[in-house]
Amino acid sequence: MDPLRATARIIVRYRIAFALVAVFLLVLSLYGIQNLRFESGLRGMLPENHPAIDDYTALQNEFQGGDSTLIMVKVSSIEPGGVYDVRDPGVIGAIYDLEQRLRKRAYVTDTASIADVYIQVLGRLPNNEEEARFVLDMLPQEERYRLVSRDYTTTIIAVTINREENTKTLVRIHDDIEKDIESVNFPQNVEVIQTGNVGISYRILELLQSDLNSTMAIALILVLALLLYFYRSPVKAAIPLIPLLFGVTMTLGFMGIMGIPLDLATTTVGAMMIGMGIDYGIHVTNRYYEERRRGRSVEESAEEAVAETGKALLGAALTTIAGFAAMYLSSIPMLHHLATALILGLSLSALNAVVITPAVIILEEDVMKRLRGHHVLPEVRSSSGLVAKVFHGLGEAIRRKPSVFLTAVLLITILFGYGVTRVTTEVRLEKMVPEGVPEIEALIDITNNFGGQSELYVLLKADDVRNPAIVRGIYRFENEIKADSDYNGVIDSESIADVVRDKYGYIPNDREEISEAIKNTGLVSGDYSMTLIKFKGDFGGSMDDFRRIMRYFEEETTRAEDTEFPPGVELSPTGDTYLNYVLDGITSVEINRVSTYGTLFVVLIVLLLFRRPKVSVAMITPMFLGALWTLGFMGLAGIPFTQSLAGVISMIVGLGVDYGMHLTHRFLEEVKEGNPRPIVTSVESVGPGILAGALTTAGGFLALLAGELPTIHDFGKTLAFGIFASMFAAYLVTPALLQIFYGRNTGGDGE
Template sequence: MRGPDPDRTPIDALTERINDAVSGRPRTVVVAFLIVSLVFAGGMGMGGEQQAGTDQFTADVEEQDALDAMEEDFSRGSRESGGSTATLFVSDDRNVLSKPSLLRMLTAQERLEDKDELRVSTTTGPASIIATQLDPSADTAEAQRRAVERATARELDAAIRRAANNGGIGPVSTDFTAESGSAEVAQVVVQYDTPPAASTGQRASIQTRTVDVVGGVEGLEPGDNVVVFGDAIINEEVNQLLTDTAIIVFPAALLLIVFFLVVAYRDPVDLGLGVVALLMTLVWTFGFMGYASIPFSDSLVTVFPLLLAVGIDFGIHIINRYREERAEGAAIGEAMRLTTDQLTTAFFIVTLTTVFGFAANLTSSLGQLQDFGIVAAAGIVFTFLIFGVFLPAGKVVLDRLREGTRFPRFGTAPLGREGSIMGTVLPLGAKAARVAPVVVLVVALVAGAAGGAYGTGVDTEFSQEAFFPDQEKVDAYGQLPEPLAPSEYTFMRVLDHLEEDFDQGFIGSVTLYVQDRDVRSNVALEDVDRATQDPPDAFASENRRAEATSIVSVMESRAAADPEFAAMVDRFDTDGDGIPDREVDRVYDELLSSAHGDRARNYLTADRSATRIEYTLTADADQAEATAAANAVAEDMRLDATPTGTLVVNQVVIDRITESAIRSLIVAFLLTAAFLMVSYWWLESRAVYGLINLVPVLVTVGLLAGSMRYFGIPLTPFNAPILSVSIGLGVDYTVHYMHRFVDEYEAGRSVEEALLITSRGTGGALTGSMLTTVCGLGTLYLALIPLVAEFGVLLALGVFYAYLASIFVLPSVIVVWDRTASLAAPVANAVTR
């Protein structure tokens, strides 16, 4: 059964309107598009505060909400908690616990606490703990400094040993031992009482001024023997990474894109028109983001190279096909009419299928991936309008202005013309299809299937570290002249300290947040203690007990140092397990009123409605294992416990990334398949053309998935859309090839002849588009942000695979279909008779 009369379809009507406007009123079209561009330019910069780092992906994650609630609960009524936190990494190659170093740390802490504008609530560190061993009444940095000043060397050594044996000396490097009383690196924690509504910029400003105050202490040199690290500073540095990446990548991309456009266009006028169209695409998209209140983030950086890729492709196709018609003797207006008559339909199909690939990300549960889908889908529609209407109209205006003048003529021959080197190489796919199409098709399908199967083992990654480059890359780029040289990143130094001096990564623990009205009950402490017994393998342990910090461990430290408190614990312990199971509130009162009260407040909220347990992980535990272990322990507790912490949140995001990638791939494929089949049925009464289009696309997706694993590129929030996007990129190339073939084939040419014409004509445009796009996108590999660099590699590979599949695989698919249909026709006729 055939569809509606293909002689007159809505797409034909749209094409005729575009033809009339482009050929009959090109100046009006150009002016109208320039006016719209001014309107969109007004929306640029209105999208709100730039977003970067991991926070942008955790905004709507339930586990992140639990983490925020926990931090808020423990900030109320606690002298050790504030609105934000910074950490000072103080190093001394000789001994950071020597008297001079301790005094420098306490002097810095005293000055920070005295600066009202910094809103510092408390400062704590090894120097504070040692000072309270010398003088238990020293509860300020000033008093603690005086205690250390008065202490003799012997008294100081004894205080260090007591602190080490009585709950720990605080965060010092792993080279510390109680016997030596020395270490190379110590951490000082600074708590700020910043308002809940304080912005990241405000918090970063306070933390940055902390660097200035610390640098004013003689013997402390920021960036040398002291590094100030805070969450707001890191967020600012991620934003700076975006800027530094743009400064390096954009000029390189522009140079390469312009170079290959010069090669493709070989005419400065056409080149200028193409560049203007690309800039308009960016202006429209940025303006849309502003009016839609979508903030710019590093996850959206990748949208713009995608739009440039599609725009370059559309532009080269328009100019190349126009030159083909001009070479046949057509006048300017008629040549452009013939060009848009054929290409507008292909552009329309490419646009909608690419929109499906982008919009499939709306099925993701991550807000940033949804924003990616919205912005990319809108951008591709803008690209269709600008390159499908504005650029042809602009070309007509410019060529009519040049006609009859002495303006020099540049390269006007189409790419891939017969007799050229490209015209000799491009038909190889068509020639192979004539000789051994089944072999080519089977090899391609096996390669795609093998790549897809291999790619199922790709790793996943999501952490703050993934946003920062390795030091070697920063050092190499540091040799560039200003303003190309990147900034210094505190995070790099902090990560080195954590890994080398503290034997931990940026994330070293998981937390159980226990929010239950029974926290004050007689069974609460026993349940908390039981949660540390016989821990899973992911948790560090000793003697079958997890290395964990909780209200119970604080209580045990107090009991070990205070016989009276130990006696109280024994009195209220009826079953002899060392844990009070009566009068728990009285035990809390006594604990909170002691010198251990500040530590206790970190594990028991002021209203005693919540507590938390922090588990240390084994060195080889990964995020998935640690999260699974935390969930298992939480399920076994009688109290209402929720696993949380940065590590758990990151693992949840990873799970959502994987789920989103698979779901968006399936949705994009199904929507694309349905649309292509309906489109070709409507246009040509042959739905099978749509299926033929998809075979090379499947090969492209399979090869790209396999390449991710082969090159060690993990699945991240940045590249999660790549598989669904690769469908859109693949269809971009196959639709252009298939649509040209159908035009030639339906005009009465044989399959072989139609393939040769298509391979030279459309194949030439595809080659120019591929070279320009691959090299332009490939410059993303220069990005300082590893996630952006990896996405650039995947995009370039996706375009390259799509090109190869279109030129060398699609002809064989067409020939196999034609021969199969020819063999089936007599059988069908016989059955009908």
């Protein structure tokens, strides 16, 4: 006996025992869900063994920096009784009070604000607005407008933070700073908003949590609505839905048990599993109903559904898993987490579909028999009415004129081929938060009013950074960078060379004098082997401008090592801004690597499973077309590749091959049984199931549009389009190629 058929018989016979085991795993999963954690930091998106991570680690460990938050203080209204200018002594006093509270926090290493200027100049805070205006007017215009906006309605507090890179610390710091802000009595009309790295990372974390719940709920509603349409009954719609709910709950539970975090990529898993997992249950359920209409008994129909559909499901699951497994070859940890979560989820969903579905479907039949006194032959919308007529007509048309359909596919491919040339990438965290969010609006205000507040660090390593030749080299390097400010966006810099010159008016040749000047500055490591050069400026704009500026710093640090410093000195850009650039380069490489290997893995599994070149070509061609059309869609729709989308083509390849596989498997089954028109039967019998599966899968992906994060929107749109592209390619290409390859031999009259 066929091993799969023997397995199907065991599953059906001992269905209650298998169902009880599934219930036990479900209970265990509910425990695991409580341990799920969210992660929104940039550090978790980069490989641990990358040189940029080593420099970033040194930045945090040696200089107690590398992270910051900006607090925007803004006059946001002109209501009577309030203030209209940040130079108001009440505003300045509140800023000073907030700074003092922040400095008491153990993780705050420094703060800077307009209040510090008054303390330095007056030795106290201003007593009236005239005094406040006078002090600011004394400052050079360039320095003044780094502290306040030109209309004097906005100022900022820059807070330097040393924190552990984990979610709990991020939440604690953000909440502590919010409490400090709320505890200060700012005058009426003044709005205070926390932004910068901490503020944006916290907002992303908050949106991840809300998006997980909202996208899963919307996906479930969409899938349920489609099931009700196709099965015409809430009870019958629940049959493929119950194994799905088991699979999704188990997936999230095991993620919690295994310590897989929910990040910008894995937050989509809930909605994705609802969309993808339902496909397995639909195919088993549809085949069961088909066998019942043929007159088979309840148990015989269940065995046949599990045995025959199981073959296609096994192949589909293996190819999908192969596509997802390619993400393990990436060096981006986020993609590893996504691959693990998806493979786990798909495996559990497929297993639940073949184990739970027979138990549920036979239980439903038994209950209905007791209520009505006899079995009722099921009738679903996908096998009758308009849907059935459309697929029968499609099968007949392809049987007669397969080349016409292939020509249409070629024209569509040319159109999307143009879109491929327009695909871009975007990896900056601030670009992944939706417009209108207070933290982003505040950051935009700061950029517009103060010429940019992004920070880029250059880490200098040497035997002893107090060497006068090194300090002079730093001074020359800084000034050369600032001389190119129109090109690189730099508006200010800070280094030990500045500190030394401020103290002595020149750079002395005595190391002890230099050592005396730079102690307690926070710009040198404890053993004087490293120092920081800080650059502040507007490094944003388009992704092309961002890359250009980062390449400029890479080139300048390399040049300066050879021309400005004595031998043995190493310079390297670092900090969050530079890590974004590193991630951009890694993402571009990973897109090609993951997509290529994912495709190769899927093709290899198809060849191993079917071992027929023509059959394999008919099966995998829609997969290639679906991936190509999806790339073109991204280019035409302006959807950039992000770190979470780096594996999307591999995912579509793994998912897209399923449709061609189901059609091909049914075609081979019909040929084996001597059907003279196997193409027509394959399209009209499997086509509706593919449509239902694709609609529910795409519905799960489109539910991601209910999330607030733009990157999750893009993820949903791209995957949904990829599913529809793969489905249409399978409908048009697989039957046409099979008809061309085998039509004459099966009694057909194809071209």
